[in-house]
Amino acid sequence: MARGVRRLRTTAVVGVVLAVACTLVAVAGPAGAAHRPAPRSLRTTSADQSSLSVRWHWVRKAPGYRVRWSLHRSMAGSRRLATRQHHAQITGLAANTRYFVQVAVAARGGRGRLLSSWSHRLVRRTPPVPCPTVGDLGDPTPAVATGKSTDLRVASFNIRTMNLDSPDHPEQRWRARAGRVASLLLGAATTRSAAAVPPDVIALQEANQSYAKFATLCTNQMIDLRNRLNASGRHYEATSLAPSASVGTRILFDTARLRLETSGSILLASPSTTHPHLAWAIFQDREGGQRFFFGSVHLVPPEKPDSNTVRSAEWDQLIAHLSDPSLTQGLPVVLAGDFNSPRGGARGANLAAQIHLPQMVTAGFGDTLIGKDQDPSDPNLLVSTARALTTANAQCASFNGFRVLQTCDDQTDPATEKIAQDIDYVFATNALVVKSWELVLDLDPLKNWLGTIPSDHNLVRTTITLPPV
The missing domain is CATH 3.60.10.10 (Endonuclease/exonuclease/phosphatase)
Structure with missing residues (x-):
């Protein structure tokens, strides 16, 4: 009788462990999905007064990426975009302004939850608006000769x-x-x-x-x-x-x-x-x-x-x-x-x-x-x-x-x-x-x-x- 009770208890414990393990797998998804490495070598490839083009090394089996940028080093108030590629163009920026940029692996083509930590912060300033080459030259209307010196x-x-x-x-x-x-x-x-x-x-x-x-x-x-x-x-x-x-x-x-x-x-x-x-x-x-x-x-x-x-x-x-x-x-x-x-x-x-x-x-x-x-x-x-x-x-x-x-x-x-x-x-x-x-x-x-x-x-x-x- 005692031996039967011990078997039942052992079976129950194993069942609980398996149930917990299944629950964890269900939550975490496929093994290692939440542990992708952060993208490396984040850099800009071009910039103008209102946009930055950024690129990074692709991450193996990454389903997508999330890019965020902010005016603050803390990334407070950041804006974000999603992409399946290992590059992106950030638009709608202000000229002659410093921005902080980061990228992370994310599920669902970049629209889902994060699957890695954020990359290092890239700091770039957008170029200023080109300086004028012609100033205020005044009224272009030709003057009328008066016959006077x-x-x-x-x-x-x-x-x-x-x-x-x-x-x-x-x-x-x-x-x-x-x-x-x-x-x-x-x-x-x-x-x-x-x-x-x-x-x-x-x-x-x-x-x-x-x-x-x-x-x-x-x-x-x-x-x-x-x-x-x-x-x-x-x-x-x-x-x-x-x-x-x-x-x-x-x-x-x-x-x-x-x-x-x-x-x-x-x-x-x-x-x-x-x-x-x-x-x-x-x-x-x-x-x-x-x-x-x-x-x-x-x-x-x-x-x-x-x-x-x-x-x-x-x-x-x-x-x-x-x-x-x-x-x-x-x-x-x-x-x-x-x-x-x-x-x-x-x-x-x-x-x-x-x-x-x-x-x-x-x-x-x-x-x-x-x-x-x-x-x-x-x-x-x-x-x-x-x-x-x-x-x-x-x-x-x-x-x-x-x-x-x-x-x-x-x-x-x-x-x-x-x-x-x-x-x-x-x-x-x-x-x-x-x-x-x-x-x-x-x-x-x-x-x-x-x-x-x-x-x-x-x-x-x-x-x-x-x-x-």
Whole structure:
């Protein structure tokens, strides 16, 4: 009897164990189904502003995959998709946004329960929306000719590239001096200059085009300057916002005063040359209807043994292009920039200006400072003989190298002051009247810069009369 009871108990225990085992199998499904390895090597294969394509190593006998993505490392608030493939495209994303992505094996083609742990987190940022290449150019309606002359206010400023910012000279960093650059361009009064009307058009040199130097999207040194100018209520825009258009050689213009018809850039030397472009534009004056050709240029600096030869060749190219009516349309020409060559060839063999200044006059567009019949190599040229009807600080050098003490030939009798050895020039068609030429300086009585030195070059501005049409 006891032996029969023991058999019944043993049978009952075995039955319970088998029942539990069957229940577990029913819940868990086929053996090993809940223990698939997590997908490996999760990576992106492409990305745009609104989507990411991801791929991973397939898992043997995986019935499907679940992909999830989130803005948070914890994967809180994640969104999900299912796929039978070992790749997927995630859509509906925001541009320039960081996302965390994971994938796991899941039943029913990825729509069922998870059959593995989640993979490692993939972290990717979607690209930003492409920066605009064309800004707000103002009203495109052509102006009506009034038959009256108008004054064109021109500025030329090498604002020194941000690439040369150094912690050793914090006062020379762009952010330390950008406000001063903008205020002087806008015509702020100085110890040597009365307040002036802001320029209609600005030739810029070394206006760095890198977006990486600013936290604000689509901002570079040129756009930062434009924004600072426009904070005053003006309406400046660049002829092109494309960083590759003419690199740091740029043109800003007041869209309320000028209408841009067309613009472009021309290589004057090998692309590997520093500052090899002529940036050009054809504008129409909105007040008088006059059309004119404008250029900004920056010839190669003295950085290599062949720089003098390259600079001279660039100037040859420049004259050839400005003499081509298919480019200038036979319009009055105004050209401004940093030519890296002093009038008298004072830097050893750097004779580019001495040679080409007379050639510019012969080609039809002379310097707005010295007279067309004057010898640029003459070290005794007097300010009183200048082409411009009025001048200010023409006896001072346009390049300052961030030196506090400026080079000026100040004389007790202004009539004896000599024109300085500039490297920054403004040229204009010979027939145009140059009403004024000015080098903008803010100096104490000892000729020391007051406050922040805006750049290693001084601002040049001129007023040129456009004849009636």
